[in-house]
Amino acid sequence: MPVESIKQQVMSALDGAATSSVASPTDAKAFTDLVGGAVEGALEKQKLAETLSIQATQDPQSVNMQDLITAVSQAELSLQTMVTMRDKTVEAYTKIMDMPI
Numbered sequence: 001m002p003v004e005s006i007k008q009q010v011m012s013a014l015d016g017a018a019t020s021s022v023a024s025p026t027d028a029k030a031f032t033d034l035v036g037g038a039v040e041g042a043l044e045k046q047k048l049a050e051t052l053s054i055q056a057t058q059d060p061q062s063v064n065m066q067d068l069i070t071a072v073s074q075a076e077l078s079l080q081t082m083v084t085m086r087d088k089t090v091e092a093y094t095k096i097m098d099m100p101i
Contacts, residue, residue, distance in 0.1 A: 035085070038081075038082070038085070039082060041078065042075075042078035042079060042081070042082050045071070045074050045075040045078045046075045046078070046079065048071050048075070049068075049071040049072045049074070049075035050075075052067065052068045052071050052072075053068065053072065056068050
């Protein structure tokens with residue numbers, strides 16, 4: 001699942017979420033910035049891994065294989081983290097919606 005798709009899902013959920021009387025709009029903005037920064041970081045790691053992979057395919061001598069493997073591993077870990085964040089966000093939203101009023 002591409003990171004951009006996850007980013008769009010998370011950001012649309014955050015934009016559409018109603019702010020409660022407990023949380024101030026600045027708190028919601030700070031949380032949005034935190035999640036947005038995490039998504040952007042994951043996206044950058046994906047792009048770096050992709051760039052190194054393409055470069056290694058075209059000219060294997062120009063890329064250190066250890067750097068390539070590290071970049072791909074970091075990209076995979078960041079993607080797994082973003083998927084987990086999305087799943088936990090959906091789970092929390094579902095629990096809140098199931099609460100009686």
